[in-house]
Amino acid sequence: MGPLAGLRVIELAGIGPVPMCATLLADLGADVVRIDRLEPSGLGVEMERRVHVHGRSRRSAAFDLKVPAAREAVLALVAGADVLLEGFRPGVAERLGLGPADCHARNPRLVYGRMTGFGQDGPLAQAAGHDLNYLALAGALHAIGPAGGAPVPPLNLVADYGGGALYLAFGVMAALHERTQSGRGQVVDAAMVDGVASLMGLFHGLQAAGAWSDARGTNLLDGGAPFYATYETADGQWVSIAAIEPKFYAELARRIGLDERFVAAQNDRSQWPAMREAIAAIVRGRTRAAWCEQLEGTDACFAPVLTVGEAARHPHALARGTYVEVEGVVQPGPAPRFDRSAPVPVRPAPEVGVHTHEVLSQAGFTMDDIQALQAAGAIAK
16 A cells, blocks of 8 residues: 555655655655664653654564674664664664665665765764754854744754655665666665755855845745735634735735735835734734634635644544544644555554564564574564
C-alpha cells in the first residue's frame, strides 16, 4: 500500500528532521527500519512510545554499534536497502563504520541521505546548533517578528522540518530517480541552512526589487500590512486575515463594514496605521465564533487562529480526515494524498528493538547467527 511500497529505508536513530523525513516515507508505504541504540539515547526529551508521532509506522532494530559484529549486521541490512538516512555531525557515521564509503562498498545502489544543520563542509560544519541557529544564519529569523520587537522563533517548523526534513526527502526522491538512469546510488548532503536559504528565495527577489525592507513587521508578508495580519476578537481569541489581492480585500471590507476609503488606499503605506486601527476596532466588536460564522468559506481570506487541539476538531479537517487517532493520540495523517495509491494505515511508534530478530531474519540471518550476535553483546538477549 502507498506509492512508496517496496522502498526499503534504513534510518539511523536521531532527533528532529531525520525522524520526520523517515515518517514521511513510511506514511507513504516505505519499509523503514530504525536502527536504535541498546542503551537510552538521551536524544532530547524522552517520550512515551505512543506519543512519539515522528517515530510511527516503522520497525525498530536495536544494536550496540560499538561492537564490531553489530556494525557488520547493520551493513548486511544496508546491502538490501534503497535508502539510508542519518543526521550525525560530519564524520560521526564514518567513525561508526557506517559512512558512505562503507555502505556503498556493500550496496553501490544505495541513496545515502545526510542531514545536518550547517552541511558536510564549510567553517561551521562541526559546530553544534539547532533550528533557531540555522534560521538565524539563513536570514529567516531576522524577518519574523513584530515591528520594533525581537525576532520570534516560529516553533521548529522552518529549519528542522521545512528546510531539513522536506529537503532531505526531496533530495532522496531525486537521487532515486537519477538511479533509474545511472544504476548508481549517491550521497545527498541536506543542510538546514541551505534548505532555509532556498525557502527564502522569494524575499531575496523582493529585496532586490526594492519591495522588501529589513525592518521587521513593515512588509507585505510579515504582518506589516494590515490586510495580512492577526486581530484579537471580543472574547480574547484571534483571527487571521490575508486579503492581499484587491478583489479579496474589497470583499473583506464589504463584509466587515470597513470604510471604503481604505479599499482605494490598500497599498498606500501612509494609510496602513489608520487602516489597522480601523480593522482592529471592527474585529474587537465580535467574538471569534461570530466572525467564523460570517467570514469562513468566503473570499475574504479569513481563518480563525486555532490551537493545536482545535485544529484537529475543525469541520474542514474532520471532513477531509486530516487527522487520525492512534492508541488515543490524535495526530496528522499521511500527506500528501494520491488518487490511486492509498497511504498505509498509521501504526504507533514501536518499542525500541522489538523487531530486531524479525529484521535480521528477513536479511538472511539464521537463528544461530542471531544467537551469536546476542552472545557478543551486539543485540539484546
